[in-house]
Amino acid sequence: MNSNIIHRFILPIALLGLISAQTVALNDKTITILKDEVVLEVRGLVCSFCAMGLQGGLSSLKYVDKKKYNNGVFVDVEYQYAVIAEKSNQDIDIDEAITMITKSGYEVLSVYTNRTGEKIEVRKFEAKKDEK
Amino acid sequence: MKNSAFSLGLIGTLVFAHQPVMDMAPRWSGGYGFQVRYESFGSDLTIHEKDILSSYFQQTFWLEGIYTWHRSKRITFKLPYHMIEHQDSDFVSKANSFGDLIVAMPLKKYSNFKRRTQNFGFTPQVRIPLNQEITSASGYLGGGISLSYSSESFSFYQLYDVFGWMYSEKDPLLGLDINLGIHPFHDNATNTGLFAIWDVTARWQEFSTTIQTGPVIMPYRQNVIARVEVKFPVIENGKRPQLSKGLFMNVGIGFVF
Numbered sequence: 001m002n003s004n005i006i007h008r009f010i011l012p013i014a015l016l017g018l019i020s021a022q023t024v025a026l027n028d029k030t031i032t033i034l035k036d037e038v039v040l041e042v043r044g045l046v047c048s049f050c051a052m053g054l055q056g057g058l059s060s061l062k063y064v065d066k067k068k069y070n071n072g073v074f075v076d077v078e079y080q081y082a083v084i085a086e087k088s089n090q091d092i093d094i095d096e097a098i099t100m101i102t103k104s105g106y107e108v109l110s111v112y113t114n115r116t117g118e119k120i121e122v123r124k125f126e127a128k129k130d131e132k
Numbered sequence: 133m134k135n136s137a138f139s140l141g142l143i144g145t146l147v148f149a150h151q152p153v154m155d156m157a158p159r160w161s162g163g164y165g166f167q168v169r170y171e172s173f174g175s176d177l178t179i180h181e182k183d184i185l186s187s188y189f190q191q192t193f194w195l196e197g198i199y200t201w202h203r204s205k206r207i208t209f210k211l212p213y214h215m216i217e218h219q220d221s222d223f224v225s226k227a228n229s230f231g232d233l234i235v236a237m238p239l240k241k242y243s244n245f246k247r248r249t250q251n252f253g254f255t256p257q258v259r260i261p262l263n264q265e266i267t268s269a270s271g272y273l274g275g276g277i278s279l280s281y282s283s284e285s286f287s288f289y290q291l292y293d294v295f296g297w298m299y300s301e302k303d304p305l306l307g308l309d310i311n312l313g314i315h316p317f318h319d320n321a322t323n324t325g326l327f328a329i330w331d332v333t334a335r336w337q338e339f340s341t342t343i344q345t346g347p348v349i350m351p352y353r354q355n356v357i358a359r360v361e362v363k364f365p366v367i368e369n370g371k372r373p374q375l376s377k378g379l380f381m382n383v384g385i386g387f388v389f
Contacts, residue, residue, distance in 0.1 A: 047156065047284050049158065049159065049352075049357070053160040053163060053388075054160075074321070077286055104159065107244050
């Protein structure tokens with residue numbers, strides 16, 4: 001009986017979860033990259049007011065789903081990344097987000113997206129040599 | 133004349149050197165902020181070498197603002213309103229007035245490292261008297277320069293600031309501020325947290341040395357940050373009168389946008 005429940009319900013749900021949400025290791029933390037989300041690894045993002053500044057700027061981008069997180073943006077200052085929630089089937093301009101972060105004084109090292117919900121795509125940027 | 137000499141020697145050693153908002157924000161282009169602070173210091177006793185002279189209490193409200201047009205270039209202002217009560221034997225004097233406006237241009241060079249950010253700062257500043265009358269706390273035209281270094285990781289914060297002031301009507305001042313702190317709590321979801329810092333403040337003028345130290349608590353939530361500190365003197369000496377075991381208290385709240 002218990003075995004049937006596992007096969008019929010729990011396993012399919014778990015598999016669905018694996019398909020639509022996948023993970024990456026970022027600064028020693030495992031992060032789930034969801035469909036309709038963009039994750040940016042940001043060097044220098046260590047202080048609370050850095051977070052506040054970035055949240056304000058990134059949440060003003062077009063197609064940010066402000067119903068999620070803090071006006072559509074979650075910032076982790078301990079592991080130095082930001083998550084931007086997108087409206088369903090509407091992609092934010094990632095280059096605009098990178099420009100905004102760079103102008104705020106930080107450095108984007110990588111960008112993770114999961115547009116299809118099946119595969120994580122990564123864009124890496126080279127860190128400045130004197131700032132490692 | 134005695135009162136004037138007393139006051140001139142005292143006040144210069146207690147300059148608050150930090151820049152709004154709380155030395156930290158805003159770092160982003162186009163950011164601005166303001167803060168209000170309440171400062172209190174004084175003592176029932178003041179000393180002149182080995183002599184006990186009188187009492188002196190000063191309360192000051194500060195209105196301070198900042199605009200960041202690039203993370204490396206900012207402009208700040210600090211406008212004080214002083215309330216001073218000074219008693220010397222049977223003579224009591226009280227004075228309430230706006231003090232000298234301080235305008236500064238912090239220039240910063242930031243570097244980002246793995247899990248740490250730092251900046252070197254160079255800050256020219258001017259002190260502009262808003263009224264002609266010279267009191268213990270105001271009426272001095274001055275120019276100053278500050279050299280600072282600050283480093284912050286998720287868990288630790290440190291600031292070192294060496295600065296000097298030249299005045300038109302009193303002795304030059306040299307100062308050193310050191311802030312060493314930890315960041316014991318932060319909630320990413322609400323951007324709420326707390327810094328716990330230890331502050332060391334040293335001031336040198338021609339005839340006096342003052343070193344104060346004490347704890348600082350800086351709670352914050354979203355775009356609001358507060359600073360509460362109490363400092364007590366560990367070294368007070370000099371040929372001019374100054375406080376004896378006087379506490380310095382500072383409470384402030386700042387907003388950034």
